[in-house]
Amino acid sequence: MTIVPPEPGEPRRPLGPLNPGDAWVVADSGERYWGRFGAAGVLAVDAERGVLLQHRVGWSHFGGTWGIPGGARHQDESALDGALREAREEAGIPEGALRPRFSDVLDLSIWTYTTVVADVVEPFDPVISDPESVALEWVQVAEVAQRALHPGFADSWGRLSALLSLRPAIVVDAANVVGSVPDGWWKDRAGAAARLYARVSAWATAGVAAAELGLSADRWHPEVSFVVEGQARGMAEVGGVEVVRAQGSGDDAIVAEAVRLVGEGRTVKVVTSDRGLRERAEAAGADVASAGWLLAQLPAS
Structure with a gap:
């Protein structure tokens, strides 16, 4: 594996300095992957308009194809933060307009690409805000495969689209979970x-491992x-x-909350150890998971 900067004719964000992550990772086979620290992008999902696709400018990698807003991660930047940042930079997606639902990782050992699937919670009109896009369009899910897709996105689309109907929810019996640990909780x-x-x-914000929810x-x-x-x-x-x-x-x-969801x-999991x-x-x-199931995953106090 080698790291090389952009080649001539492959400008990256000409209005500002290059980030250290803006470089090609070159595999021993000669294949190139953009992003020294990996890359990430957002698949924005709108209940009525479909998913947001980006028509890539000709000079970009696999130019002329359709994919999602995304790009190289910054050093020490999480995949989620990198994906949301790229969505703002490339499609003008306002901060707070998206709620992450799940992430999917392509791991090639020398390079990773993380797709963050996020629901639109505040409607917006995408804006071409950098030179990497020819167009930004909302495309109905059933019509995505009809576009000339970026090879990487094409490989993942079948897997991602199969998960778009899943919306997991968790209901926490706080009193039961608190009471499962004899740490003096009864005093306060x-x-x-x-x-x-x-x-x-903090746990919910960081995301729950898919295996813990029985999902892919x-x-x-x-x-x-x-x-x-x-009290x-x-x-x-x-x-x-x-x-x-x-x-x-x-x-x-x-029970009422579980019935509502x-x-x-929604696919609902209630956390309680009460029989x-x-x-x-x-x-x-x-479904039901024990208080211990939740406590084992939580960050320290």
Whole structure:
């Protein structure tokens, strides 16, 4: 493997200096891959308009084909951050307009490409904001394969499109998870719930390993509902995880949330070690995972 800068005739962001990641990784076979630290891109999904595709300018790698906004990652930049940054730079996608759903990684050992599939939560019109695009278009999912696709995107499209109907959700029985660890939580129930909430928020933001959800791809960002009851109802909601404040029975609120999400077509996992609640959640159409399953994945306090 060797690292080489762009060749003449292959300009990269001429309005600003090159980033150290803007270089070709060349395999022993001679194949070239853009991005010293790997590359990442966003497949934006709109419920009505389809997916956002980029028609690549002729001088770019596989110019004239259709792909997704993306490019080289910066040094020490996560794939998620790199993909969202490239989406802003190449398609003018406003910050906050997308909610990541899952990521898929092509790992060639010398180079990786991460596709972040993200749902549009604030509608926008894409804008060609750098010289790498001829056009940006919303294309219905059924029509994507009819375009002349970038070979890399073409190879992944079948796998990605098969996952677009999946929308996992997790409902956390906060009282049960807090109570599963004898760490003195009973002295400050609201504080213990708030500390768990911070850890769950960080976990959800970073993404959940696909294998933990029984799904393919690399990491998923499920919708998480954090159900609290009693004294914990007064805790603040400061992260990206929704707090559901049970007005009566916490178990009833958890089941109601599971029923709502299943009714919306979500694949729901309820986190609790309560046997009675497990039976009710399963009857509502949800899977159940234990408190230990969640705690094993959370970052330290």
